Amino acid sequence: MIKVGILSCAHMHAGGYAHGLQLLPNVELVGIADENKERGEKFAQHFNIKYIPSYEELIQKVDAVVITSENSKHKALTLMAAEQKKHVLCEKPISVSVADAQAMIDACKQNGVKLQTAFPCRFSPSFKRVKQVVDEGQIGQIIAINGTNHGSMPGGWFTDKELAGGGAVMDHTVHVADLIRYLTGAEFIKVYAEIDKKFHPELNTDDCGTLSMTMTKGIFCTLDPSWSRNSAYPVWGDVTMRIIGTKGVINMDMFNQKLNLYNVDDRKAQWLYYGANTDAGLIKSFIDAIENDTPVFISGEDGLRAMELALGAYLSAEKCQPVELPLVK
Amino acid sequence: MLKVGILGTGTMAKTHASAYRAIDGVQVAAFADSLPGTLDIVAKEYNAKAYTNYDELINDSSLDIIDVCLPTPLHKENTIKALATGKHVFCEKPVARTLEDAMEVKKAVDAAKGKFMVGHVVRFFPEFMVMKQMIDEGKLGTVGIARTSRIAAQPHGVKDWYENMEMSGGVILDLIIHDFDYLNWFFGKPKRVYAQGLFKKTQEEMDYALVVIRYESGVIAHVEGSWAEPSGFNVKAEICGSKGIIDVEPYKEAPLTINLRDPEVKQAGVIVPEAPVEESQYTTEIRHFIDCIINDKTPRVTVDDAIYALKIGLAALESIETGLPVNID
Numbered sequence: 001m002i003k004v005g006i007l008s009c010a011h012m013h014a015g016g017y018a019h020g021l022q023l024l025p026n027v028e029l030v031g032i033a034d035e036n037k038e039r040g041e042k043f044a045q046h047f048n049i050k051y052i053p054s055y056e057e058l059i060q061k062v063d064a065v066v067i068t069s070e071n072s073k074h075k076a077l078t079l080m081a082a083e084q085k086k087h088v089l090c091e092k093p094i095s096v097s098v099a100d101a102q103a104m105i106d107a108c109k110q111n112g113v114k115l116q117t118a119f120p121c122r123f124s125p126s127f128k129r130v131k132q133v134v135d136e137g138q139i140g141q142i143i144a145i146n147g148t149n150h151g152s153m154p155g156g157w158f159t160d161k162e163l164a165g166g167g168a169v170m171d172h173t174v175h176v177a178d179l180i181r182y183l184t185g186a187e188f189i190k191v192y193a194e195i196d197k198k199f200h201p202e203l204n205t206d207d208c209g210t211l212s213m214t215m216t217k218g219i220f221c222t223l224d225p226s227w228s229r230n231s232a233y234p235v236w237g238d239v240t241m242r243i244i245g246t247k248g249v250i251n252m253d254m255f256n257q258k259l260n261l262y263n264v265d266d267r268k269a270q271w272l273y274y275g276a277n278t279d280a281g282l283i284k285s286f287i288d289a290i291e292n293d294t295p296v297f298i299s300g301e302d303g304l305r306a307m308e309l310a311l312g313a314y315l316s317a318e319k320c321q322p323v324e325l326p327l328v329k
Numbered sequence: 330m331l332k333v334g335i336l337g338t339g340t341m342a343k344t345h346a347s348a349y350r351a352i353d354g355v356q357v358a359a360f361a362d363s364l365p366g367t368l369d370i371v372a373k374e375y376n377a378k379a380y381t382n383y384d385e386l387i388n389d390s391s392l393d394i395i396d397v398c399l400p401t402p403l404h405k406e407n408t409i410k411a412l413a414t415g416k417h418v419f420c421e422k423p424v425a426r427t428l429e430d431a432m433e434v435k436k437a438v439d440a441a442k443g444k445f446m447v448g449h450v451v452r453f454f455p456e457f458m459v460m461k462q463m464i465d466e467g468k469l470g471t472v473g474i475a476r477t478s479r480i481a482a483q484p485h486g487v488k489d490w491y492e493n494m495e496m497s498g499g500v501i502l503d504l505i506i507h508d509f510d511y512l513n514w515f516f517g518k519p520k521r522v523y524a525q526g527l528f529k530k531t532q533e534e535m536d537y538a539l540v541v542i543r544y545e546s547g548v549i550a551h552v553e554g555s556w557a558e559p560s561g562f563n564v565k566a567e568i569c570g571s572k573g574i575i576d577v578e579p580y581k582e583a584p585l586t587i588n589l590r591d592p593e594v595k596q597a598g599v600i601v602p603e604a605p606v607e608e609s610q611y612t613t614e615i616r617h618f619i620d621c622i623i624n625d626k627t628p629r630v631t632v633d634d635a636i637y638a639l640k641i642g643l644a645a646l647e648s649i650e651t652g653l654p655v656n657i658d
């Protein structure tokens with residue numbers, strides 16, 4: 001039995017991960033620790049687990065932790081867990097600076113524990129199929145990728161630069177950035193970004209932008225991470241990729257397995273996703289790596305590279321010039 | 330009766346000819362083509378004169394309108410000569426292959442007696458006209474992000490002039506110049522452009538580009554252009570603002586599909602989607618031009634509009650070469 005604790009449920013993905021943990025027969029979800037008592041207790045009640053006010057106390061009781069705190073707190077919690085020799089699954093973006101992310105990677109390495117970044121999109125059946133088709137060489141060499149990860153403005157700490165490390169670009173660059181790296185086996189070497197705040201003038205973070213990335217292997221891409229989906233839109237957002245190869249093209253719209261719902265009380269059309277639960281796949285892969293003592297599928301390094309792209313994008317937008325990657329050589 | 334002489338007998342020449350034929354009071358009276366091939370067949374179909382020399386058609390004093398449907402590098406010279414005769418001139422997009430050429434055309438237009446219009450036909454597509462109306466009426470609020478896509482297989486013209494990147498300017502100057510034009514129509518003056526693409530970077534018979542335009546109004550536009558599709562043609566546009574989102578994928582909006590059983594063959598037939606229109610957008614465009622001539626109006630697409638679309642295209646090509654953003658003056 002692998003004992004797991006959730007450190008903070010500030011990020012709404014904590015719920016999906018808790019559910020994923022409870023689906024596994026070889027996992028005991030011990031509890032949730034959160035500095036916000038009300039939030040923590042509510043979460044504990046919902047999943048029928050213990051609420052423990054102190055992170056240290058919960059860490060003592062488990063073999064592994066899932067960290068779903070505000071982005072800027074990932075580092076402290078990861079270090080706390082690693083020092084107690086506990087494995088870590090950390091929500092994306094891995095952190096808010098290269099130095100913090102590196103410290104997390106180093107701490108886990110030194111303490112001999114696993115660090116996995118939470119990129120559940122890798123577990124989408126559509127994406128797995130894309131990976132297979134690309135690996136088989138069916139579309140030839142990849143030339144370019146046109147990606148989007150649109151979303152709705154999440155509010156709360158997500159729009160607090162101190163806690164989130166940025167706005168839409170920080171929030172929504174990393175998923176597709178990771179998919180692109182994993183799919184192509186190439187690295188980002190340059191980013192140019194146009195970033196702005198157009199949808200929610202009241203925010204003190206960005207809410208939209210477009211990134212243009214140059215990669216090794218001569219691949220180029222763009223990515224739109226905007227919080228451009230309003231409350232009238234039928235769905236929260238999307239993950240899409242158009243992958244252009246020398247021998248063919250793949251169009252992926254990851255969540256385009258949907259029912260249309262027209263309900264008079266909602267006063268808008270809605271798309272209900274009925275596809276696979278990618279959170280469950282992510283959790284299972286983390287638990288498998290612990291159980292079998294194999295390398296994690298998505299490393300801390302993967303998390304760092306994806307986050308670094310977002311950081312590079314902010315620098316580029318500020319200077320109106322492309323920025324070379326990696327930021328720290 | 331307004332008499333039209335068309336330069337070229339290729340795809341667009343035939344499209345325009347049938348548009349003129351659909352309009353009362355207009356007659357296609359002559360064609361010219363310097364290359365042997367389809368001239369006689371097309372001229373015969375319209376019962377029109379056939380010239381093998383462009384100057385002869387241009388100087389035919391029985392004509393009122395000259396329509397230039399030649400490969401892009403031939404636009405400038407023939408447009409200027411035709412304008413000098415005092416005739417009205419319609420020229421296919423792009424207005425010219427280089428900015429210098431375009432400025433010469435502008436000089437000729439400013440001095441000319443006749444009307445002049447460039448075939449930026451998207452301004453006559455009803456879906457894009459409604460889109461502009463929604464933006465102008467403020468239905469979208471402040472626009473933040475525009476995403477457009479125009480994707481096709483590599484076109485093949487006479488003597489493979491499209492594949493000749495020097496001549497056609499590739500997917501950027503030939504295809505997504507349509508997007509540049511209507512985005513300018515929507516959002517005003519472009520400020521800077523960053524682009525990545527295959528222009529002059531591949532030996533393959535394909536082109537692909539991802540272009541980011543920043544407008545003075547702050548709008549960030551992302552334009553995808555593809556001549557890398559194995560088959561088909563598709564167009565997409567999505568404009569996101571603080572109050573609303575509007576999107577369209579016109580070629581997917583087929584009110585009609587026809588599925589015919591072929592008694593001769595065992596395997597399934599091909600389902601052909603159709604979107605019947607009252608009149609082709611090319612006819613609407615030409616009808617507008619004729620209206621401008623008869624009623625002395627300013628055409629919806631001015632030479633300056635055509636030049637701004639070209640400027641974005643040329644800036645995108647420069648950006649691909651230098652890897653830097655290019656400012657538009």
Ligand SMILES: NC(=O)c1ccc[n+]([C@@H]2O[C@H](COP(=O)([O-])OP(=O)(O)OC[C@H]3O[C@@H](n4cnc5c(N)ncnc54)[C@H](O)[C@@H]3O)[C@@H](O)[C@H]2O)c1
Nearest residue numbers: 337338339340341364398399400401421422486487488490
């Ligand atoms: N508005 C639109 O939707 C649209 C669509 C396609 C093309 N176009 C534009 O229309 C123009 C004509 O394109 P098209 O598709 O009709 O081309 P096409 O290849 O079908 O026809 C070209 C014509 O020019 C003649 N020609 C003369 N010199 C030539 C040369 N050196 N090489 C090749 N052809 C030569 C050909 O004989 C032929 O009559 C281009 O400027 C193109 O960008 C516009």
